[in-house]
Amino acid sequence: MIPTKANDLGGFLRSRRERLTPAEAGIGPGVTARRVPGLRREELAELAGVSTGCYTRLEQGVSASASDAVIDALAAALRLDPAEHEHLRVLAAPRRPARPRARRTRLRPSVRELLAAMPGTAAIVIDHRADVLAWNRLGHALLAGHVGFDTADAAVRPNIARLLFLDPHHRALYRDWEAKAQVTVAALHQAAARYRADPGLERLIGGLAVDSPEFARMWARRPVRTCSYYLRELEHPVVGRLTLANETVTLPDDDQQMGLFYARPGTPDADALALLVQSLDLAPMKEGVR
Structure with a gap:
């Protein structure tokens, strides 16, 4: 179970x-x-300039929210980085009775067209739960060619977090698995803070905590991290070792993220990625990008 807002x-x-x-x-x-x-x-309360009672109520869950001034003072005293500071603001925001904004679980046609227009760049789109909403053929071949390509059925579509922690083939792809896993757990922590009325997200996190001791250990650390660019050290079963740039782009209004994997021109990594492209039948698929 995801903790309540106060306890979290x-x-x-x-x-x-x-x-x-x-x-x-x-x-x-x-x-x-x-x-x-x-x-x-009491030491933290003094550093932040708030009463010990005020801080204790926040930490014990007796009080579920705090003013911006108190949150900013606590963030400064705790030496939080900008991503952690923003996460603290989200956790401390007062509850609102309004219904949560609807979230898309399918791609806009323009996003599908964009994926299909990048045959030389591995691309994937996930939602806030890390469910794979779509990938182009190279993205599928790079990241999880051993699972089905089709993502149209929400009941069986792949989930990147589950693959990362529970699928040995996907795990073996990442030479920097620990770093990738920490980023994934941090993203789920931030999603859990934003979307509290999401039973699917709650089931995902609860299931991973039960099935993966490593996930449970990382989740308990409450990592928070915001970064849109990484260098990924991969060991691909077809083309071997390669290092790819990984850019993450947030799609406006959709609560979705597009991940792009590419190599710098003229490098051995570019040659390896080109070899993977050549290994695919790049003729257009009748069903298109889903």
């Missing part, structure tokens, strides 16, 4: 409080032994 806010605050050492915060060793990692609640 408290859990995130506690994880960052325990991460920050007294020395990093400019606090002396004191005369009594510490029984908790990181800062004490």
